[in-house]
Amino acid sequence: xxxxxxxxxxxxxxxxxxxxxxxxxxxxxxxxxxxxxxxxxxxxxxxxxxxxxxxxxxxxxxxxxxxxxxxxxxxxxxxxxxxxxxxxxxxxxxxxxxxxxxxxxxxxxxxxxxxxxxxxxxxxxxxxxxxxxxxxxxxxxxxxxxxxxxxxxxxxx
Numbered sequence: 001x002x003x004x005x006x007x008x009x010x011x012x013x014x015x016x017x018x019x020x021x022x023x024x025x026x027x028x029x030x031x032x033x034x035x036x037x038x039x040x041x042x043x044x045x046x047x048x049x050x051x052x053x054x055x056x057x058x059x060x061x062x063x064x065x066x067x068x069x070x071x072x073x074x075x076x077x078x079x080x081x082x083x084x085x086x087x088x089x090x091x092x093x094x095x096x097x098x099x100x101x102x103x104x105x106x107x108x109x110x111x112x113x114x115x116x117x118x119x120x121x122x123x124x125x126x127x128x129x130x131x132x133x134x135x136x137x138x139x140x141x142x143x144x145x146x147x148x149x150x151x152x153x154x155x156x157x
Contacts, residue, residue, distance in 0.1 A: 024049045028152030036146045040069040043148045063088035063102045081109040098123040106139045115141040129156035
C-alpha cells in the first residue's frame with residue numbers, strides 16, 4: 001500500500017510538471033505539540049510544491065515532502081516519519097504575505113499509521129524567490145492526532 005501511495009505522489013508530480021507555473025522547495029523545523037509533544041522532541045522536514053495560477057492572487061496545486069519527528073531519548077520505539085500527499089492552495093494577501101493550506105493524506109513511513117493531513121500556513125516573502133513560513137501540521141489518526149508547529153524557508157525553483 002505504501003509503495004502504491006509513493007508511486008501516486010511521483011505520478012501526480014510528473015503529470016503536473018508540464019502545467020505548473022511555479023515550483024518551490026523548502027526546509028522546516030518544528031516542535032511536536034499535544035499528543036505528539038509527550039513522545040517526540042523535534043521535527044525536521046522537506047517541502048515540495050507545484051502550483052499554477054488560478055488568478056492574480058490565487059494559486060493551487062499539489063504538495064508533498066518528507067517529515068521526521070525524533071522520539072524522546074528516554075522512550076523506547078521508533079521515530080515517526082511521513083510523506084504528505086496533499087492539494088495546496090495559496091492566496092497572496094499582499095506583496096509580502098501569503099496565506100495557504102494543504103489538505104490530503106499523510107503516508108506513514110515505517111511503523112505508525114497515516115491519516116488525514118492538514119497544514120494551514122502563513123508566509124512572508126523575503127525576496128522574489130525566498131519565503132519564510134510558519135505553519136501548523138496535523139495528522140488525524142484513529143484515537144488521536146499528531147501535531148507540530150513549524151518555521152521554515154521556501155525557495156522558488
